[in-house]
Amino acid sequence: MVLISAVRDYINRMLQDISGMKVLILDSHTVSIVSVGYSQSELLQKEVFLVELVDSIYKSKEPMSHLKAVYFLRPTSENIQHLRQQLASPRFGEYHLFFSNILKDTQIHNLADADEQEVVQQIQEFYADFVAIDPYHFTLNMPSNHIYMLPAVVDPSNSQHFCDRVVDGIASIFLALKRRPIIRYQRNSDIAKRIAQETAKLMYQQESGLFDFRRMEVSPLLLVIDRRDDPVTPLLNQWTYQAMVHELIGIQDNKVDLRNIGKLPKDQQEVVLSSEQDAFFKANMYENFGDIGMNIKRLVDEFQQISKSNQSIQTIEDMAKFVDKYPEYRKMHGNVSKHVTLVTEMSKIVEERKLMLVSETEQELACNGGQVAAFEAVTNLLNNESVSDIDRLRLVMLYALRYEKESPVQLMQLFNKLASRSAKYKPGLVQFVLKQAGVDKRTGDLFGNRDLLNIARNMARGLKGVENVYTQHQPLLFQTMESISKGRLRDVDYPYVGNHFQQGRPQEVVIFIVGGTTYEESRSVALQNASNSGIRFILGGSVVLNSKRFLKDLEEAQRIARSSTAVI
Missing domain, CATH: 3.40.50.1910 (Sec1/Munc18 (SM) protein, domain 2)
Structure with missing residues (x-):
């Protein structure tokens, strides 16, 4: 809770001490900070009836003196300039200025000079210059x-x-x-x-x-x-829920854009994945994909039981009870639909790109030795028509990072094979990752080859086996x-x-x-x-x-x- 609580506390203090109808004015950075920390319904409860971006607010000339303007901006020179322009001909009754970081004295003086009509009620620094x-x-x-x-x-x-x-x-x-x-x-x-x-x-x-x-x-x-x-961790396929959604579909500011995956109801084209707002997600965000499927089935079964009980509305009293529960019922319906949609879409991608096959080799490259077997496995996958260009590239990068010193001849063979198989291959990109993050540039013992404790740990893990071959990487x-x-x-x-x-x-x-x-x-x-x-x-x-x-x-x-x- 620590980071989210800090951001929410700042937003609460910004909004609750200013009574009446408000417009919240943000920039491209603070809009992410607020959207992750605060829902639209919570903003409405604080009497925020309009949210605008600072670089577009003054394009409208319509006066709104009945609204109080609450600005929450990064203290950049561009934002200060926007504010100066807006204070020169104010549209709102009051201006409350909050900045997400340390203001320079010159910036405060510039704002004071621009406030000729004395509409600014306060200027404060609220240190929430990060997206929690x-x-x-x-x-x-x-x-x-x-x-x-x-x-x-x-x-x-x-x-x-x-x-x-x-x-x-x-x-x-x-x-x-x-x-x-x-x-x-x-x-x-x-x-x-x-x-x-x-x-x-x-x-x-x-x-x-x-x-x-x-x-x-x-x-x-x-x-x-x-x-x-x-460089290995961001190159691997992921098999735990939150990480897998980001890898296969993408998460931006705790939102997942689903507009490109077929015809979905309007309210499901962009969904929120937040551990603060979704109890099922919070409980399952670190679970592996196999368990997620079972847990979603239980969620669907539970919802169907509630749906059946709601179908037996016989009396006015039954109807009143259902209406009382309706917001929670709708919320649960939306939640079930969201997770079913995400898991269904990811299952399709896994099948289309043969990711279980690809990922098994990735994990072997990241976690276990055996250069000869690794070369053979990567070569076979490069020849597999079902493997996508991006997956071929990642496999060769992982092989190169693991075996750059051990097998230069085989590495060159994989470079040539990749260039011939992949139309989108960018020449020299694998060599560039070695220049950037090869063994000579790294501090840590990335593959556990140098540290005796890591070698012992890897041997023990190899003897015991691991619970899930797809999530053995740390x-x-x-x-x-x-x-x-x-x-x-x-x-x-x-x-x-x-x-x-x-x-x-x-x-x-x-x-x-x-x-x-x-x-x-x-x-x-x-x-x-x-x-x-x-x-x-x-x-x-x-x-x-x-x-x-x-x-x-x-x-x-x-x-x-x-x-x-x-x-x-």
Whole structure:
């Protein structure tokens, strides 16, 4: 609940203290923040009768002096400019201005100068500059996510903008939690180091007064790491509910767009998947696909029983009882339909793309050794007409990441085979992922080949077998959390920023992945938090990845790298 509660608390404070009819004015970032934290019906209960975007609100000249304008915006120069224009000829009776992060003094002066008619009632900073998609998982929804793969010299302006946005997002998390952390970063990542250092500068120098919270016995930890340390997790097919929906259909701000999957009723063309608003989803979001099917069948059976009981309406009293229950009945009907639709659609995709076959080989590549068998399995799948282009590409990438040093000849054979079989194959993309995230660039022991404990664990797992061959993979993040829990995160790999060191084991840890998180990793965090280890982990990233988005970022970075003279 921690992140969602923080955002909801800010929105409540924004809306409940302003009486009367209101218009809520947002920007492209804060619209995501609010839509994930608050439902439309809740906004109506707070007398919000209109929601508009700040860059389009002044296109209408119609005065609405009976409405009070509540602005919730990121403190960007563009938003300040929009506000200045709107305050110059105000349409609303009152203006209440809330910003999702730290305002500069110059911005406050600019707004004061523009408020000639004195319609602004208040200006406040409410630190909700992140999208809280789950209680312990947040994203910054950064559109130009590929920037993290490029050296700063390639595109200095966008690189700085990327870093500034990440620093802002991390700062707002700690302001919302009322904490100032000790900061560590992944040593071999220039961008992780830069973000960690700029965050420390903001918290300990530029805005030290703002972060001067009550000291804890052991300070919280902020760990900044690079997606390229684990390129395997975003390349894998997923078989637990939330992660699978994102991989096969896509989730954006806890909404799933189903308009392209055939004729559905209008109210099912976009559905909400939120652990806060859907009890069935909350109970099943981390369950595997086989169990989900059985659980949905139970949900359908339960609904049918209720439907039958509702069919026996004999008297006025029966009718009155049904009408009383009708909103809950409708809600349950919508919920059952939603989950049946999602599972049916995913089953179709799994069958069409032969994903059970593909995924078994992916998991073998990610979790077990055996180069000869792996080469044969990948070759067979490349020759299989039912396997899609994107699945062929992912298989060759996974093989390359696993065996780049062991089998250069076979790797070249797979490159050639991929190029001949796949019309959409982008030349050099597999080589580019090796340049970005190959074994020489990674800090962690991604495949458990170097660490004796991991080797023993893999051997034991191989002997015992695993409960489900499709979900045997554990992200590298799992090992990182284990290392933190046991006080074994190596200083040489994850140095501290400045002279601030951790004394003892932290009880609160925020791990930020530059380049994006996955729902498989957020599941690991939720399970770790449920294990009562005494440490609360929060996971954040620049975006939420699936394989499609990860490959798109790789392609975009490769395109820019090729057109640049810089050496990547």
